[in-house]
Amino acid sequence: MISIDWYLALSAILFCIGIVGVLIRKNAIVIFMCVELMLNAVNLSLVSFSSHYGNVDGQILVFFSLAIAAAEAVVGLAIIIAIFRNNFSVDITQINLLRW
Amino acid sequence: MNYLFDLNAFLPGVIAGVAGLIALLIDSYKNDHDGIYGLTVVSLIAALGLSIIDMFGPVGEAWSGMITYGGVSAFGNTVVLLGALFCVLISREYLKAIEHEFGEVYAMVLIATSGMLALASANNLIMIFVGLETMSICLYVLAGLIKEHKIGAEAALKYFLLGAFSTGFLLYGMALLYGATGSLSIPEIAQNASSNLLFIAGAGLLLVGFFFKVSAVPFHMWTPDVYQGTPTTLTAYMATASKSATFVALILIVSKMLPAETAEWSEVLEVIAIITMILGNIIALVQDNIKRMLAYSSIAHAGYLLVGLAAGTPEGYSAVLFYLLAYTIMNVGAFGIVAYYERQQGLDFTDVNNYAGLGFKRPIMGVMLSIFLFSLAGIPPLVGFFGKYLVFAAAINADMIALAVIGVLASAASVYYYLRPMVYMYFREPHKDVPFVQAGITFKGTLIVLTILTIYFGVAFGGLHDLLASYYSGDWVTHLTGN
Known part of the structure; x- marks a missing residue:
């Protein structure tokens, strides 16, 4: 049987890939995908802790987090469409009216 | 169940x-x-x-x-x-x-x-x-x-x-x-x-x-x-x-x-509170857009609230609760009046330069905005002053003198940018005469109620303060000593 450490390490690596993606990518949709990657990495941690302790609380939180990620995707994609209608681009380096 | x-x-x-x-x-x-x-x-x-x-x-x-x-x-x-x-x-x-x-x-x-x-x-x-x-x-x-x-x-x-x-x-x-x-x-x-x-x-x-x-x-x-x-x-x-x-x-x-024994959480909150108060107030000094100015002011207020949390005592927590009420009342009021000016056509009333002469043109709105801004700056006898007093007193009683001193100094610097719109309103000549639309009865009534609350809780804070302190008496004390 694979020990819990491997699952946690995989989850931490995926989370870090997500953070790096958010920080270096320029396309709003790719950034959003990286955020989803972070959330799903956390879900992996929660499920593995839950099976480790034999307690379902963690899996319940995963259900809520999946539902919330779906709601967030709805709102987020709508906002990205609104940005595209205004700028004809979703490149975040061109979205710079507001600063300081 | x-x-x-x-x-x-x-x-x-x-x-x-x-x-x-x-x-x-x-x-x-x-x-x-x-x-x-x-x-x-x-x-x-x-x-x-x-x-x-x-x-x-x-x-x-x-x-x-x-x-x-x-x-x-x-x-x-x-x-x-x-x-x-x-x-x-x-x-x-x-x-x-x-x-x-x-x-x-x-x-x-x-x-x-x-x-x-x-x-x-x-x-x-x-x-x-x-x-x-x-x-x-x-x-x-x-x-x-x-x-x-x-x-x-x-x-x-x-x-x-x-x-x-x-x-x-x-x-x-x-x-x-x-x-x-x-x-x-x-x-x-x-x-x-x-x-x-x-x-x-x-x-x-x-x-x-x-x-x-x-x-x-x-x-x-x-x-x-x-x-x-x-x-x-x-x-x-x-x-x-x-x-x-x-x-x-x-x-x-x-x-x-x-629990305090797991790590120095209070020191983490203290550091965040200090940089939040300093940076929020300094950047607010140079803002010309009044909404951005209020945004940086809200960052600075988050810093004052964190001071109460960093104190980590029942006194600090009840001070934060009081401050939240004070902050809500005066900030809704300030944004409400900015909203009233902003809906007027002809000039961009988010720019503070265009506030010139407004105080005499719309006297009631001008006075109310002044009261809210004075309260945000923490000038007695308004509710913002008492909120700040409670938060900083809690920090001093928790032996965080440096934190309280930095907070008071940052708050003194903030008076400059809160007074700036008032200087424009009362001591500058208007650039251009624009027609003003009257505010409706609900809008005006809400702002007047907020003004009265700002003054009322600044003068008669005692009952509310006792109530908040009572939340942390009783089993809270045993919880603390039990740790």
Whole structure:
């Protein structure tokens, strides 16, 4: 049987890939995908802790987090469409009216 | 299981949530803005009445330990509902004037309010996550209300991307805390708390998520952009109700879940409070846009609130609660008057230079704006002064003299930018004569009520202060000495 450490390490690596993606990518949709990657990495941690302790609380939180990620995707994609209608681009380096 | 008892314990949140769903339903079948507005106001008043009654009632847990009721939670609910009610009352006229009045706005405000109430009553990390996200997702929608303009869409995108990013940290923090203690319930986490790496990393990530939401430096970058791009009355809602709910949850977490022996949490809060107060006030000094100025002022106020949290004493927590009420009242008022000026055609009234001569042209509005700004600056006898006094006194009694001194100095610097609009209003000649539209009776009435509350709680704070202090007497003391 694979020990819990491997699952946690995989989850931490995926989370870090997500953070790096958010920080270096320029396309709003790719950034959003990286955020989803972070959330799903956390879900992996929660499920593995839950099976480790034999307690379902963690899996319940995963259900809520999946539902919330779906709601967030709805709102987020709508906002990205609104940005595209205004700028004809979703490149975040061109979205710079507001600063300081 | 006694469902009626559970329902009763979370009745304000249930009322707000159900009313929000009904408002969405009405909006999709017939476009009846009057009906939706009436429903919103009535349900918020009902929820507010219930939570004010709860403030004096018993304290306990409901829904199998998912939420707490009474005491701190009831006071947090009251502040959130006050902010929501006043913002809805001033929103209607403003949104009509800028031609963005939709039924969904009220529905989103109601659903976000129910999320905030869940957040302020949370006793379990699942509840904190769900409440925080219900609130945030509705606020992303409200931030993008003026989606045809580039600024509105940009504000929404920035808020959304940074908010979702911070959610990732918050959730990872929860996962690590669950891994360290094997539970998601706040009291059980406190019992199993230890100073191992997993627990400290989890609590740290959870705090990072919260610092994003309360716009503490260095996680404040989204605040001015979002506040500028959002319709002004909804900015007031974002700045007051959401910050109050998040701070009440932060108090619950810091006071119940993070025992002092696991790490120096108070020092972490102290450092964040110091940089937040200094940076927020310094950048606010150079802002010409009044909404951005108020945004940096709200960052600085988050710093003052963190001073009370860093003190980590019952006195500090009750001072933070009082400050939240003060902050809500005076900030909704200030944003309300800015909204009144902003809807006038002819000049861009978000630029402080165009405030020249307004004080004599619209005397009542000018006086009220001056009162709110004086109160934000912390000048007696207004409510902002007493809030600041309580927070800094708590820091001094907790032996954090340096923190209090920096806070007082930062607050003294803030007087400069709060007085600046007043100097323009009363001591400069207007550049251009523009016609002014009269404010409606509800709008004016709400602002007058807010002014009276600002003065009333500044003079007669005693009863409320005693009530807040009483939440932390009794079993709180045994809890502290037991540790």
